[in-house]
Amino acid sequence: VAPGDFAGLRIVVSAGPTYEDLDPVRYLGNRSSGKMGFAIARAAARRGAEVVLVAGPVALPTPQGVTRVDVRSAAQLHAAVLAALPADAYVGAAAVADFTPRTVAAGKIKKSPEDAESRVLDLVRTDDVLATVARHALRPRLVVGFAAETDDVVGNARRKLEAKGIDLIAANRVGAAGAGFEGDDNELAVLWAGGERRIGPAPKAMVAEALLDVVRERMTA
């Protein structure tokens, strides 16, 4: 693909985990390193896009030519993505928490005699960023989600594609070596209404390029 096929396009990418604070020292997080989303942002910028990268807490350098917005929680990621609209495409590679503690304790939560053996956390649902973007007045032409699945990868991803009202979903297997979280490689099944393309296994940089090929095609389809 010729460099420059994203010239004139504004792409918003989310990457990394979110951290949901329980108290000043503890949080609920996940294993996302940000590598997949950062590779997509880097590739899109190299191909000429204006890129806004909304990044959860990760230890990665900002790709050249990319505008980075750092966030911590699902609520902050949601607000930052909406603030980055309008855009031609949104690619949601972040592993956004589905639940967050109902309250954040002001001080460190202490062990007490009553809960010496166990403790129940009270969690509430977060807003779905992808679904919000997909029905927003400033909806991008293409809304792209990821699906992190441990089983029935394609079936579950197709259900998410329909439920969230998005245009494209990139499904990856998580919980096994060679794909998904943390590693340098990934393997995707990219699905849209009436189509599918397999990518990898390959380094995340190459997977990102191949995914952007599909994004570019679907934007003009």
Ligand code: PMT
């Ligand atoms: O960061 P790496 O270590 O490189 O790993 C890459 C990855 C495995 C994190 C990435 O490839 C990936 O799969 N990202 C999505 C992870 C995820 O949260 O999947 P999900 O199936 O739980 O969510 C489906 C989609 O809904 C995702 O696009 C997610 O961004 C979005 N979502 C989820 C919850 C929420 N509240 N808002 C959302 O927008």
